[in-house]
Structure formats: structure tokens, C-alpha cells
Amino acid sequence: MSSARPRPVYFDCDTGVDDSVALALLLASPEIALVGIGTVSGNVDSTQAARNTLDLLALAARDDVPVAVGAHDHLSHAHDGGVPHIHGHNGVGDVVLPTSPIEPDPRTAVQLLLDLSHAHSGELVVVTVGPLTNLALALRADPTLPERVASVVTMGGAALVPGNITAVAEANIYNDAEAAAEVAEASWPLTLVPLDVTLEHRLDEDDRAALLASGLPLARAIGDILDLYFDFYVGLYGTRSCALHDPLAAAIAIGLVTPTVAPAVPLVVDAGHGPGRGQTIADLRAPRTGYIDHPGVTTRIVLDTDRALAPVLIERLTTPRA
Amino acid sequence: MSSARPRPVYFDCDTGVDDSVALALLLASPEIALVGIGTVSGNVDSTQAARNTLDLLALAARDDVPVAVGAHDHLSHAHDGGVPHIHGHNGVGDVVLPTSPIEPDPRTAVQLLLDLSHAHSGELVVVTVGPLTNLALALRADPTLPERVASVVTMGGAALVPGNITAVAEANIYNDAEAAAEVAEASWPLTLVPLDVTLEHRLDEDDRAALLASGLPLARAIGDILDLYFDFYVGLYGTRSCALHDPLAAAIAIGLVTPTVAPAVPLVVDAGHGPGRGQTIADLRAPRTGYIDHPGVTTRIVLDTDRALAPVLIERLTTPRA
Numbered sequence: 001m002s003s004a005r006p007r008p009v010y011f012d013c014d015t016g017v018d019d020s021v022a023l024a025l026l027l028a029s030p031e032i033a034l035v036g037i038g039t040v041s042g043n044v045d046s047t048q049a050a051r052n053t054l055d056l057l058a059l060a061a062r063d064d065v066p067v068a069v070g071a072h073d074h075l076s077h078a079h080d081g082g083v084p085h086i087h088g089h090n091g092v093g094d095v096v097l098p099t100s101p102i103e104p105d106p107r108t109a110v111q112l113l114l115d116l117s118h119a120h121s122g123e124l125v126v127v128t129v130g131p132l133t134n135l136a137l138a139l140r141a142d143p144t145l146p147e148r149v150a151s152v153v154t155m156g157g158a159a160l161v162p163g164n165i166t167a168v169a170e171a172n173i174y175n176d177a178e179a180a181a182e183v184a185e186a187s188w189p190l191t192l193v194p195l196d197v198t199l200e201h202r203l204d205e206d207d208r209a210a211l212l213a214s215g216l217p218l219a220r221a222i223g224d225i226l227d228l229y230f231d232f233y234v235g236l237y238g239t240r241s242c243a244l245h246d247p248l249a250a251a252i253a254i255g256l257v258t259p260t261v262a263p264a265v266p267l268v269v270d271a272g273h274g275p276g277r278g279q280t281i282a283d284l285r286a287p288r289t290g291y292i293d294h295p296g297v298t299t300r301i302v303l304d305t306d307r308a309l310a311p312v313l314i315e316r317l318t319t320p321r322a
Numbered sequence: 323m324s325s326a327r328p329r330p331v332y333f334d335c336d337t338g339v340d341d342s343v344a345l346a347l348l349l350a351s352p353e354i355a356l357v358g359i360g361t362v363s364g365n366v367d368s369t370q371a372a373r374n375t376l377d378l379l380a381l382a383a384r385d386d387v388p389v390a391v392g393a394h395d396h397l398s399h400a401h402d403g404g405v406p407h408i409h410g411h412n413g414v415g416d417v418v419l420p421t422s423p424i425e426p427d428p429r430t431a432v433q434l435l436l437d438l439s440h441a442h443s444g445e446l447v448v449v450t451v452g453p454l455t456n457l458a459l460a461l462r463a464d465p466t467l468p469e470r471v472a473s474v475v476t477m478g479g480a481a482l483v484p485g486n487i488t489a490v491a492e493a494n495i496y497n498d499a500e501a502a503a504e505v506a507e508a509s510w511p512l513t514l515v516p517l518d519v520t521l522e523h524r525l526d527e528d529d530r531a532a533l534l535a536s537g538l539p540l541a542r543a544i545g546d547i548l549d550l551y552f553d554f555y556v557g558l559y560g561t562r563s564c565a566l567h568d569p570l571a572a573a574i575a576i577g578l579v580t581p582t583v584a585p586a587v588p589l590v591v592d593a594g595h596g597p598g599r600g601q602t603i604a605d606l607r608a609p610r611t612g613y614i615d616h617p618g619v620t621t622r623i624v625l626d627t628d629r630a631l632a633p634v635l636i637e638r639l640t641t642p643r644a
Contacts, residue, residue, distance in 0.1 A: 160482050167588075167605035168598075237610050266489075268597040275590040276490075276598030283489035288559050 006033035007150070008120040009253060010113055012070070013246070014042030014130030015052040017087050017229040021203075021313070022129055022155075022246035023053065024222050027060045028316040029254045032125070034062075036116045038070040038109025041079035042130040042175055044091030046070050049130075050104045052092050058100035059218040067102075070109025071133040074176040083171075086232045093228035097221060109134040110141055117148040126152045127253045129246035131172050136179035139186050146188035155249035156180065157194040157269075157280030159301050166278065170195050173269060174278030181269040184280075189298040191259070192267065193249040194280060197302050201244035201257075201309040202237065205230070214318040222317060244309050251309050252302065256316075261304035263291035328355035329472070330442040331575060332435055334392070335568070336364030336452030337374040339409050339551040343525075343635070344451055344477075344568035345375065346540050349382050350638040351576045354447070356384075358438045360392040360431025363401035364452040364497055366413030368394050371452075372426045374414050380422035381540040389424075392431025393455040396498040405493075408554045415550035419543060431456040432463055439470040448474045449575045451568035453494050458501035461508050468510035477571035478502065479516040479591075479602030481623050488600065492517050495591060496600030503591040506602075511620040513581070514589065515571040516602060519624050523566035523579075523631040524559065527552070536640040544639060566631050573631050574624065578638075583626035585613035 009032045013019040026034050039049035050069045057065055073079050088094035105112060113134065117124050126149055128135060135152070138145055156172035157180075163169040173180040184190065203226065211223030230240040244251075251257040266283045270276040282301045286292060291303075331354045335341040348356050361371035372391045379387055395401050410416035427434060435456065439446050448471055450457060457474070460467055478494035479502075485491040495502045506512065525548065533545030552562040566573075573579040588605045592598040604623045608614060613625075 160484070162482075162605070162607040164607070167590075167603050167607060168601075235609060268489075270596050270598050272594055272596035272598075274592050274594035274596060274598065275603045276592050276594075276596065276601060279490075279598060281489050281597045283484070285484040285486070285489060287557060 006031060007125050008033050008035040008123055009125045009127055010035060010116050011037045012040060012109065012126065012128040012130060012134050013037065013049060013053065014040050014044060015049045016043035016091050017093050017225055018244065018246040019043065019129050020052065020056055020092055020225055021222055022250040023056055024218050024317050025247050025250045025313055027062055028321055029256065031254050034065050035120065036112050037065060037067045038112055038134050039067065040070045040109065040130045040133050041072050042082065042172065043087040044082045045079055046072050048091055054100040054102050054104065055097035056218060056221065058098065058102065059221050063102050066105040066112060068105040068107045068109040068112035071137060074131060074133050075136060075178040086229065088228050093225040095221065095224045110138045113138045114142055114145065117145055121148040122150060124149050125253055127250055128152065129155045129249055131176035132179040132183045133176045136182040139182055146186050149188050151189040151191065153191045153193065153249050153253040155193045155198065155246050157192050159194050159196050159280060159282045159284060159303065161196045161199065164195060168276055169278030173280055177269055177271040177278040181271040184267045184269050184299065191252065191262065191300045191302060192280065193252060193302045197305060198245040198248045199243050201248050202241050203244060203310050204239065204241040207310055207314050210314050210318060216318060216320060219317045247313055248309055256312050257309050258306045259302040260306050261291065262300040262302045264293040264297040264300050266294060266297055267299045267301065328353060329447050330355050330357040330445055331447045331449055332357060332438050333359045334362060334431065334448065334450040334452060334456050335359065335371060335375065336362050336366060337371045338365035338413050339415055339547055340564065340566065340568040341365065341451050342374065342378055342414055342547055343544055344572040345378055346544050346639050347569050347572045347635055349384055350643055351578065353576050356387050357442065358434050359387060359389045360434055360456050361389065362392045362431065362452045362455050363394050364494065365409040366404045367401055368392050370413055376422040376424050376426065377419035378540060378543065380420065380424065381543050385424050388427040388434060390427040390429050390431040390434035393459060396453060396455050397458060397500040408551065410550050415547040417543065417546045432460045435460045436464055436467065439467055443470040444472060446471050447575055449572055450474065451477045451571055453498035454501040454505045455498045458504040461504055468508050471510050473511040473513065475513045475515065475571050475575040477515045477520065477568050479514050481516050481518050481602060481604045481606060481625065483518045483521065486517060490598055491600030495602055499591055499593040499600040503593040506589045506591050506621065513574060513584065513622045513624060514602065515574060515624045519627060520567040520570045521565050523570050524563050525566060525632055526561065526563040529632055529636050532636050532640060538640060538642060541639045569635055570631055578634050579631050580628045581624040582628050583613065584622040584624045586615040586619040586622050588616060588619055589621045589623065
């Protein structure tokens with residue numbers, strides 16, 4: 001057990017299969033303290049995402065974490081209904097989780113985030129794994145928010161690899177390009193964890209079997225939830241497996257995985273309505289000898305990491321927490 | 323000497339240092355017959371590009387190739403003045419070439435291209451190494467042009483690597499994004515040779531020395547012309563050297579270098595005025611096992627080739643043609 005005080009984390013999610021894995025990882029990691037969760041529409045709508053999150057928390061007996069329902073619709077358009085063929089109709093792979101008796105926090109996700117930014121001023125780490133609607137709304141409600149946030153770690157975007165919803169756009173960013181643009185422009189240290197690196201981290205059937213064999217209810221549930229999700233990735237990887245998109249952002253925020261290539265470069269989100277809509281345009285022009293941090297830029301684009309997340313993740317999820 | 327009839331090539335260029343190298347390679351290659359050249363503003367303006375081209379042709383005693391001056395300005399904006407710090411004020415590295423007594427063809431580049439498309443209907447190969455203004459104007463003047471063109475090979479764009487004029491845009495495409503969009507939409511077989519692959523082919527000081535030691539006037543002139551250009555690439559490669567952007571497109575059209583990874587995928591050029599302007603958006607989403615050609619798509623994006631161009635290029639440029 002580290003003697004350092006756990007860093008307070010606010011988690012913004014659209015739970016979602018890989019959101020569930022990320023949540024389980026955050027709950028299993030003593031380096032951080034999960035102090036609040038906001039939901040947003042993406043993989044499912046924000047209300048269903050809150051229900052899923054509460055039900056997962058209950059499996060870990062963590063009814064102490066407030067879960068606030070966030071934006072149902074995005075800044076410029078309505079929620080598109082999600083992706084049931086990937087995450088299931090209920091967001092958790094069509095697995096029926098035991099219903100937690102806990103209800104969502106009465107606050108909005110924006111209010112919860114703002115409250116936590118005051119309660120943990122200067123220390124709060126914001127981890128986002130869905131569209132950035134809540135963060136953008138929080139910035140609009142209180143432009144001083146970045147002064148109180150230690151860092152933002154965002155799963156989203158694609159820098160030098162194709163997108164996953166258009167040729168150049170990743171789903172979290174595309175689903176609220178206007179919000180992503182506002183978050184990218186804000187003056188907080190932002191670590192973008194894009195497809196370039198999330199697609200390099202995978203779980204396979206052996207990992208899923210290890211989860212299913214666990215004595216921990218949350219680990220077993222995650223093993224079940226991954227079943228449908230694994231089908232989707234056959235088209236990409238050729239085998240039943242999955243990318244660790246959202247868990248990688250969580251792991252980087254925790255410090256379990258360390259970025260080894262993560263240049264600080266200007267980032268612009270294309271919020272126009274042309275073919276590049278939703279693209280994260282990072283200026284990665286560089287000498288062949290390697291990337292150079294741009295002076296004064298606090299946005300980092302993670303392009304490589306120091307280790308494989310999967311073994312660490314499985315160990316965390318299947319080890320009872322002291 | 324191959325017994326096959328040389329394929330007729332129309333070359334559209336903004337000569338330009340690497341345009342000069344590409345021109346020399348076309349002249350030295352018996353697989354093709356250079357039947358006409360049009361110029362466009364880019365590295366220099368289209369009039370200077372024609373003068374450079376005529377002077378280079380004279381060094382090879384090839385006064386038979388018509389050179390037509392093409393568009394000075396682009397579809398939506400004026401020529402920006404070129405890039406003297408890269409290509410020199412005169413486009414050929416500030417080397418003073420002997421002035422050819424030959425004047426440009428009285429036709430416009432558009433008219434020359436259209437005439438050649440009739441004279442060599444079904445056989446004409448169009449090689450472009452500058453902005454696509456002339457091609458777009460030719461398409462507007464005669465939308466049936468693609469029916470008479472065998473293929474178009476275009477140096478331009480950046481698919482999965484950064485651009486060279488913005489974070490995502492390559493200069494030839496960016497300098498006339500509207501024209502590039504029209505060319506990409508036309509129904510001809512288009513092979514795009516982007517920075518992804520052109521940056522992998524280089525000349526170094528040994529190559530330049532071999533050119534300077536040649537008995538051929540054009541080869542020696544190219545060796546001189548490369549001097550200034552090599553300085554520019556120190557910032558990218560760390561040594562005096564250069565990328566073979568334009569020569570690679572020529573080499574692929576000739577058949578000297580064969581693309582090994584060149585998926586047929588939808589290509590859209592961002593001609594909007596957002597941060598993605600001038601980007602070549604190729605839909606390279608694919609299984610990890612490899613790219614799959616999209617049915618019915620005739621646009622190929624070259625991502626890898628079968629051999630290093632430099633040795634073949636130097637051999638061609640320094641070998642007297644039979």
C-alpha cells in the first residue's frame with residue numbers, strides 16, 4: 001500500500017462495456033479515490049449509463065460513490081441512440097445486472113463535477129471515457145474550472161490512425177465535436193488517449209476466463225459483459241477479443257501504465273460539418289529523430305506506453321482489495 | 323529495350339527541385355514517352371516553371387516535348403508566391419541554367435492535356451506533381467476527359483502521417499484544395515502517392531556526388547539544383563538529403579517502383595475552411611490483417627513500395643540513353 005494520499009478522481013462515462021472495465025479498474029486501484037461519477041449519452045443514454053454504473057458499484061459494495069446523471073443530448077444535436085450491436089441494448093452487453101437500490105445523485109453531472117473541483121481544488125483528476133458534453137457544459141457554467149483541476153485524461157480521438165466512426169473520427173469526439181473542441185481549448189493539462197494507443201491494448205478469451213473464474217462478483221460480471229463485445233472485435237482483430245479503450249485512460253490516470261511517447265503538441269478538434277468532422281487534429285509534424293514538445297502546450301497525445309495493460313488489469317480486477 | 327510500345331505520359335508540374343528530378347527520370351525511362359508537359363503555380367509560378375522545364379529539356383536535347391504554361395492562380399485563390407527557402411527563388415535551387423531558345427507551346431496546359439487525351443485516347447497516363455488546378459480546369463472544360471485517360475498518378479496528400487504545410491495537409495493538395503477535391507471525385511483510376519510513402523524514399527550526398535560526376539549535362543544540373551534543397555531537409559532527416567516526393571510518382575507511373583500496399587479506398591479532399599483544409603481523407607479503416615479494396619473504388623492510396631527508388635533513379639539519370 002502506497003503511503004501517498006490517493007488522488008481524487010472524477011469519472012465521466014457512458015457505461016458501456018469498456019467503461020465498465022475502466023470503472024472496475026478505478027475501484028480496484030488504491031492509488032486513486034473515486035470521488036464521483038457523471039454520466040453522458042454515448043454508448044447508451046446518460047440515464048441508462050447511470051443505472052449501469054450504480055449496479056456495477058453495488059457489485060463492488062461501493063455505494064459511497066455519487067453517480068450523477070449528465071447530459072442526455074449533445075451541444076448541437078440529440079443523442080443518436082447508441083450502439084446496441086457493440087455494447088448491447090442496455091450498454092452492458094445485454095447482461096442483466098442485479099439492480100442496486102441506490103438512486104443517482106440529485107445533482108447534474110455538471111454540478112457534481114463543479115462541487116468536486118471545489119472540494120478537491122488543485123488535486124482533482126478528471127477521467128473521461130465518453131463524449132465531452134458534461135465537461136464542456138461545466139466549462140461554460142464556470143470558466144474557472146480548469147484552475148481547480150489537476151489534469152484531464154480523455155479517451156478519444158485518432159491522431160495517426162483511422163477513426164472508428166468515420167475515416168478520421170473516433171466516436172467519443174465525433175459524438176460531440178463541439179464539446180470536444182471546447183475541452184481541447186480550455187487551459188488544463190489534457191492527456192488525450194487516442195485509438196493510436198488504445199487499439200494496441202487488448203483483452204482475449206484467456207483474460208475473460210480469468211475474470212469469470214474470479215471470486216469477486218464485479219470481476220465475474222465484467223467477464224459476462226465482455227462476451228457480446230468480443231464478437232464485435234472479430235471484424236477488427238480476427239479473434240474474439242477487445243480493445244482496452246476506456247481502461248487505458250483509467251490506467252494512465254492511475255499510473256498503472258505510463259506513456260512513453262506523448263508529445264505536447266497543439267490539438268484542434270474539427271467541429272465543422274465537412275468530411276473531417278470530429279477529427280482530433282494534433283500537430284505531430286516532427287523531425288525523424290522524434291517528437292519535440294511545443295513550448296507552453298499542456299495537451300499531450302499518447303502514442304505509446306511502457307507496458308501491456310491486460311495482465312495488470314486482470315490482476316487488479318481479480319485480487320480482493322485490502 | 324522493351325518491345326512494348328512506350329506509354330504516353332502527360333506531366334503536370336510546378337518545377338521545382340524534385341519536379342526536376344522527376345522530369346529527368348521520365349526523360350531517362352524508355353518505358354514511357356513524354357508527350358507533353360503542363361505547368362502550374364506551386365513551388366514557383368507557372369511561367370517560371372515552364373522556363374525551368376524548357377531549360378532542363380534542352381540539357382537533355384529533348385526540344386521535341388511541348389511545354390504549355392498552365393494556371394497561374396488556383397481555383398479559389400491567387401498563387402501564394404511559392405517557397406523560395408526550399409526550392410530557391412527561381413525554383414531550381416537558384417542555379418542558373420542555360421536558357422533554352424525554345425518558347426512554351428502556345429496552348430494552355432488545359433488545352434494541351436485535352437489534345438493529348440484525344441491523340442492518345444485510352445492510353446494517356448497523367449502524372450501530376452503540383453497543385454491539381456490544371457486537371458480540375460480540364461475536367462470542367464471537358465467532363466469526358468476521364469474516359470480517355472488510362473490513369474492518373476498524383477504526388478500529394480498525407481494519409482496516416484502528418485502533413486507538411488499544416489498538421490494534416492500536404493502542400494500540393496492544400497495549395498488548391500478545391501481542384502484536388504474535383505480531381506478525386508472524377509471517375510478515372512487515380513493513384514495517390516502521399517507523404518506516407520514519399521518520405522520513405524531519399525537521396526543523400528553520395529547520390530548527389532554521383533550526379534555531379536556524371537558525363538550527362540542534365541544529371542550534373544540536377545546535382546547542382548539539389549544543393550539548396552538538401553539544406554531544407556536537415557531539419558527533418560538530420561542530414562543533408564532529400565525526400566523523393568515527385569520522383570516517386572514518376573517512378574510508379576513508369577513502373578520502376580511497384581506499390582505493394584495500395585488499397586483502393588474512398589478518398590475525399592477536405593476543401594472546407596476549417597483546420598482540416600487540404601487534407602486527403604482516405605478511408606483506411608481495416609481489419610488488423612490488412613487493407614481490403616472497396617468494391618468499385620478506383621482510387622488507390624500508396625502506402626508502401628517494393629524497393630528503394632534512389633539507386634534506380636541514380637542509375638537512370640547517369641546512364642546515357644541508347
